[in-house]
Amino acid sequence: MVMKGKFRRGLRHHLGIYLFLLPAVGFFLVFSVYPILYSFVMSFTNWPLVGSPHFVGLHNYSQVLHDPVVGTSLVNAIFYLIVSVPIQIVLGLLVAMGLDRPMRGRGALRLMYYLPVITSWVVVTLLFEYLFNTDYGIINWLLMSLHLSRSAVPWLANRYSALTVAAILGGWKGIGWAMMIFLAGLQGVPDELYESAAIDGAGKWKQFWSVTLPMIRGTFFFVTVMLMMGAFQVFISVFILTGGQPANETQVPLVWMYQQAFSNLEFGYAAAFSWVITAIIVVFTVIQFWVFRPRSVQEV
Structure with a gap:
């Protein structure tokens, strides 16, 4: 009885809080x-949008695993990851370290580096499409003007050159986000550690490896996981630049999933593919947890 009375008093006391949370919880349940x-x-x-869905068991998953375009899209996503993620991590960390020091105009510089993050994907992708256009793109014009190429390079017509363009776009757009996260981690590193390392004779490079990286290990892990997840979810840039063409050579998972669902009305297939991608991302995340796990002195 005492516990029941305490529960009722607690419920009445927090009723207003629960009521304020109710719309957000309902929104999350309905839309997520x-x-x-x-x-x-x-x-x-199997649901072609007309009639009722038909249960097909694991047929969609079998179809996904035997679809050659799925394999191509995964290879392309990994290629995109290999190119774009290091760009964001390395340049984001370098910019964060540069802006972590007191300097005039530091706030304006941070804003400038962060602007690409909040710029529309559609706008910047159309800009890159113009820059790398085969016939009138500025990049080809510069290459031929400097006599670095005798003819126009079909950047967006070849598999890996098109994916490289998309990866450079994604890398450039994500530098500002990585910078802000790294900056938050760097500001949590005590200055005393750098002073002690300097007294011991450690230079800037030694301080980076011995102090900075170990202290932002958690931040580094978070940035890496988020960027890898984002790489597997690339969509707008590839969809606008190539649409997965020619001959599905530049397909990435989300573009292929979208086309299967809304062009071919294969909603069951697209849903199965989405869960396969989710499983792959979970595996990558578990591997990263293992790599970045805290190690004992014996392991080190």
Whole structure:
């Protein structure tokens, strides 16, 4: 009885808080949890948008695993990851370290580096499409003007050159985000550690490896995981630049998933593919947890 009375008093005391949270929780359940659960159910069905869904068991998953375009899209996503993620990590960390020091105009510089993050994907992708256009692109004009190329390079017509353009775009756009996260981590490193390292004779490079990197290990892990997840979810840039063409050579998972769902009306296939991608991302994340796990002195 005493516990029940305490529960009732606590409920009355926090009732206002619960009521304020209710719309947000309802929004989350309706627009996040329900679609996720529904997509999982849909992955076991065949639903061409007309009539009722038909249960097909694991047929969609089997179709995904045997689809050569899926393999191509995964290889392309990994290539995109290999090119774009290091750009964001290395340049983001370098810029963060440069802007971590007191200097005039530091706030304006931070804003300038962060602007690409909040710029529309569609706008910057169309800009890159213009820059790398085969017929009138500025990049080809510069190369031929400097006699570095005798003819126009079809940047967006070849598989890996098109993916490289998309990866450079993604890398450039994400530098500012990585910079802000790294900057937050760097500001948590005590100055005393650098002073002690300097007294011991450590130079800037030694301080970076012995003090900076170990102290921002968690930040580094977070940035790496988020960027790798983002690489597997690249969509707008590839969709606008190539649409997965020619001959599906530049397909990436989300573009292929979108085309299967909304062009071919293969919603069950697209849902199954989305869960396969989710499983791959989880595996990558677990591997990174293992790599970045705290190590004992014996392991080191």
